[in-house]
Amino acid sequence: MAATACIPLLPVEEHERRQRRANSALQPLWDLLDAVVDPEIPVVSLWQLGVLQDIALEDGVVVVTITPTYSGCPAMTVMAEDVQRALADAGYPHSRIVTKLSPAWSTSWMADDAREKLRAYGIAPPGENEAAPVHCPRCGSGRVRTVSQFGSTACKALYQCGDCAELFDYFKPI
Amino acid sequence: MPETRSKDAIKQYAIRLGDDALVLGHRLSEWCSNGPFLEEDLALTNVALDFIGRARMFYSYAAELAADGSTEDTYAYTRDCRDFRNLLINELPRGDFAFSMARQYLVDVYNLAYMEALRRSTDSSLAAIAEKAVKESRYHLRRSRDWMLRLGDGTVESHGRLQRAVDELWGYTPELFAVDALEQELADAGIAVDAASLRPAWEQSVTATLAEATLQRPAGGWEVSGGRRGIHTESLGHMLSELQFMQRAYPGLQW
Numbered sequence: 562m563a564a565t566a567c568i569p570l571l572p573v574e575e576h577e578r579r580q581r582r583a584n585s586a587l588q589p590l591w592d593l594l595d596a597v598v599d600p601e602i603p604v605v606s607l608w609q610l611g612v613l614q615d616i617a618l619e620d621g622v623v624v625v626t627i628t629p630t631y632s633g634c635p636a637m638t639v640m641a642e643d644v645q646r647a648l649a650d651a652g653y654p655h656s657r658i659v660t661k662l663s664p665a666w667s668t669s670w671m672a673d674d675a676r677e678k679l680r681a682y683g684i685a686p687p688g689e690n691e692a693a694p695v696h697c698p699r700c701g702s703g704r705v706r707t708v709s710q711f712g713s714t715a716c717k718a719l720y721q722c723g724d725c726a727e728l729f730d731y732f733k734p735i
Numbered sequence: 736m737p738e739t740r741s742k743d744a745i746k747q748y749a750i751r752l753g754d755d756a757l758v759l760g761h762r763l764s765e766w767c768s769n770g771p772f773l774e775e776d777l778a779l780t781n782v783a784l785d786f787i788g789r790a791r792m793f794y795s796y797a798a799e800l801a802a803d804g805s806t807e808d809t810y811a812y813t814r815d816c817r818d819f820r821n822l823l824i825n826e827l828p829r830g831d832f833a834f835s836m837a838r839q840y841l842v843d844v845y846n847l848a849y850m851e852a853l854r855r856s857t858d859s860s861l862a863a864i865a866e867k868a869v870k871e872s873r874y875h876l877r878r879s880r881d882w883m884l885r886l887g888d889g890t891v892e893s894h895g896r897l898q899r900a901v902d903e904l905w906g907y908t909p910e911l912f913a914v915d916a917l918e919q920e921l922a923d924a925g926i927a928v929d930a931a932s933l934r935p936a937w938e939q940s941v942t943a944t945l946a947e948a949t950l951q952r953p954a955g956g957w958e959v960s961g962g963r964r965g966i967h968t969e970s971l972g973h974m975l976s977e978l979q980f981m982q983r984a985y986p987g988l989q990w
Contacts, residue, residue: 632867633760633788662792663863665870691873710878711778715785715871719774735870 575670581615582608590616590623590653597647600639601714604678607640611670614661623648623656628666631715668734679732685720687734695731697722741924744917745858746800747820748927750810751963753793754821757811758971759842760786761978762829771832778878782839785871792864799860812982816972817965824907826962826971833886833896838904840879844940845911847872848933857925880944887948898950905953910960911937918963 571579582591594616597607607613607627615626625644629637641658648656668687676686680698688695695705697720704723710733712719717730763783770776794807824842829835850872853865886893912934914922921927945952961967981988 629788629867631785631788632792632871633784633786635784663859663866665863665866667870709774709778710874710881711781712774713777715781719777733874735874 572667572669574664575611575667578611578614578670585616587616587618590648593647593651594625594644597640597643599636600643601636602679602682602684604682605671605675607644609672609675609678611666611668612640613644621655623653624659625656626659626661628661628664630666634715636714666735668732683729684717685729685731687732690734693734695720697725697727698729699727700725741926742800744921745861745926746797747917748921749793749797749800749861751820753790753797753807753810754819755825756786756793757790758819758821758974759825760784760790761974762825762827763835763839765829766835775832779835782875782878785875789864789868789871792867796860796864808982812979813986816967816975819962819967819971819975820965821962821971822907822910823959823962823968824904824910826968826974827904827907828970828974830900830903831896833893834900834903836879836882836886837897837900839875840883840944841901841904841908841941842911843872843876843879844937844944845933847876848936849928849930852928852933855925856927861926883944883948883950887945887950894949897948901945901950902953905955906957906959909958910962913960913963915963 585591591608594613595606595608597613599605599607599610599612602610610630612627612630613625614628617624617626625648627637627640627644637660644658645656648654669689671687679686683698685695685698694703696703697705700722702722702724705720706723708719708721708728710718712730716732716735718733719728720731721728760783763779763786766776766779767783768776770779790811791807794810797810798805798807824838827834827838830838847869850865850868854862854869856862856865883897886897888894912930914929914931918927918930922929942952959968976983
């Protein structure tokens with residue numbers, strides 16, 4: 562049977578990440594950290610972004626595993642601090658952040674609801690790959706041009722819409 | 736390779752790759768607020784961040800292997816010029832925009848192929864860092880290649896500047912493919928990349944881009960090397976005096 566593009570398959574590492582949350586005995590902690598958002602895109606949580614990988618409890622210490630989006634992303638430090646603050650505020654003063662590099666973070670882990678939130682926030686969500694067409698988040702037009710491969714942050718490129726003239730960030734697929 | 740020897744060799748190798756990334760990242764960061772226009776300023780500094788992040792990962796891994804209390808900062812801020820092991824092309828002053836983009840293009844083609852190969856390293860930490868770097872390098876190359884075409888096939892002024900930049904940089908490119916005893920030992924063990932093997936594909940890509948950008952491929956005939964042995968151009972010391980100023984003036988200072 563020929564492969565079709567109708568049903569997008571979830572990357573295996575993303576499937577595993579969702580399983581880790583679903584099978585975790587620490588549901589309240591996962592729910593708690595849903596309140597921690599990307600400091601540069603405050604409509605998307607670390608979970609939705611794919612940054613939050615795992616939560617464990619070791620001798621009374623909450624161990625939170627995160628994966629960096631980009632190597633030099635300055636928001637990572639803030640994310641780690643925000644996670645620890647959220648835990649401390651909820652009565653978990655002892656926590657530790659573990660950074661995991663592999664598997665490398667991919668925009669394909671981003672959930673559909675997160676993509677919709679990005680669009681509503683004015684950021685064009687990442688396409689399936691580098692060749693995917695980009696659409697204006699304001700008017701939906703596909704008549705867009707690249708202004709710069711790097712926008713306000715490393716993860717975004719700057720585009721302009723040819724129909725409504727909106728300048729917008731495009732979350733680059735990686 | 737006995738395990739202690741191999742650990743030390745991998746540490747040295749990780750420091751080399753960290754040095755390449757830190758030095759180039761710092762050169763790119765010098766464009767901050769000096770870019771030709773706002774979007775380009777942002778792009779240059781974002782690429783700089785990718786390299787500085789890459790340096791931090793390699794240095795952190797080296798520090799982990801050293802297990803002597805060193806941190807990423809020890810390597811970045813407290814080593815002298817002669818201890819740095821970066822390839823010379825990365826330390827050359829940023830020059831004009833054409834020079835920075837020409838350098839970026841030549842090393843982006845190299846870095847992408849290098850990181851693609853390092854992904855297959857038998858050392859899982861190096862492979863994991865490379866896995867992240869590959870994705871970023873693709874975007875770096877896409878952008879720097881685009882600038883080669885725009886400047887090369889642009890105005891008389893931009894063409895002239897870019898051609899001069901390529902001519903000045905050319906003699907620093909053979910060093911990219913030199914493999915010394917340390918790297919050969921690690922490459923034989925499946926840990927390091929055999930840089931010499933990347934040369935034919937690099938030559939082919941670069942030659943094609945130069946032709947498309949209406950630039951002359953330099954004739955060559957001269958080459959400079961020494962970075963991997965700690966022998967540097969006069970530029971690195973000046974750069975480090977800025978980069979390391981704070982820790983030199985106030986050792987151990989915390990932000």
